[in-house]
Amino acid sequence: MERVKTGIADLDEMLNGGIPQGCITTIIGGFGTGKSTLALKFVHSGLVKGEKGLYISIEQKEEDLIKSSALFGWDFKPYINNGTFKIIRLSPTFLKTTIAKIESELPELIKTFAPKRLVVDPITLYEMIFDNEGERREQLFKLIEMIKDSGTTSLIVSESSKESPYMSRFGLIEYIADGVITLRYLRGTEMKSVARVIEISKMRMTEHSDAIKPYEITKDGIVVHIGAQIFGEF
Ligand SMILES: Nc1ncnc2c1ncn2[C@@H]1O[C@H](COP(=O)(O)OP(=O)(O)OP(=O)(O)O)[C@@H](O)[C@H]1O
Ligand SMILES: [Mg+2]
Numbered sequence: 237m238e239r240v241k242t243g244i245a246d247l248d249e250m251l252n253g254g255i256p257q258g259c260i261t262t263i264i265g266g267f268g269t270g271k272s273t274l275a276l277k278f279v280h281s282g283l284v285k286g287e288k289g290l291y292i293s294i295e296q297k298e299e300d301l302i303k304s305s306a307l308f309g310w311d312f313k314p315y316i317n318n319g320t321f322k323i324i325r326l327s328p329t330f331l332k333t334t335i336a337k338i339e340s341e342l343p344e345l346i347k348t349f350a351p352k353r354l355v356v357d358p359i360t361l362y363e364m365i366f367d368n369e370g371e372r373r374e375q376l377f378k379l380i381e382m383i384k385d386s387g388t389t390s391l392i393v394s395e396s397s398k399e400s401p402y403m404s405r406f407g408l409i410e411y412i413a414d415g416v417i418t419l420r421y422l423r424g425t426e427m428k429s430v431a432r433v434i435e436i437s438k439m440r441m442t443e444h445s446d447a448i449k450p451y452e453i454t455k456d457g458i459v460v461h462i463g464a465q466i467f468g469e470f
Pocket of ligand 1 (some may be wrong): 265454
């Protein structure tokens with residue numbers, strides 16, 4: 237089976253070599269847990285190998301994503317210039333335009349551009365557009381099915397719900413996706429600072445680590461510490 241490396245060494249090891257090609261993986265996490273950082277690294281590490289990437293940003297501006305990536309040393313500009321990387325920004329404030337773009341232009345773009353790696357960041361803002369639960373479910377299923385059919389390997393960023401750090405806000409994507417990677421904070425009573433931990437909650441078609449491992453966001457992006465242990469009750 238072909239695997240797509242996330243570009244984060246210890247996470248790839250937890251995944252037994254990477255995400256199975258063509259899989260849709262959701263990254264669930266609260267604000268600031270590093271979801272976008274992980275997704276940007278995933279796309280960038282493909283670009284350096286000559287793999288085309290498409291980043292669908294819902295709300296966050298292209299310039300901001302490019303700027304924050306540059307701070308980690310990931311330069312997207314050459315890939316925008318040579319046509320192997322595209323960022324599409326959709327605004328949740330222009331509901332009708334966003335829905336129309338996702339329904340009509342996106343399938344065409346994915347077909348013609350044929351990215352090897354795709355990110356939607358975050359799907360939550362798209363899900364929020366629909367008040368009606370049935371409609372939300374239907375639109376999400378349609379989008380995921382279209383991405384699945386394209387054969388691209390994708391990361392779908394989801395904000396976690398208020399009730400549980402393991403669940404997405406609307407509790408749908410984790411059931412449809414092939415994989416779920418959870419990023420969360422640990423705040424133990426004895427702890428002097430917050431710790432961040434990562435786990436692979438689900439990954440179809442491959443064996444993977446079940447361990448909960450600490451990670452940091454450093455000047456080089458996300459660094460997972462596979463050799464470290466988490467102790468105690470949280
Ligand atoms: N250059 C940097 N060096 C070190 N840590 C950084 C750097 N830039 C950001 N961070 C850390 O990463 C966090 C934000 O990461 P990121 O934007 O990927 O999170 P996110 O989960 O996408 O958040 P949101 O839900 O708000 O979109 C910051 O709160 C900070 O702790
Ligand atoms: Mg983000």
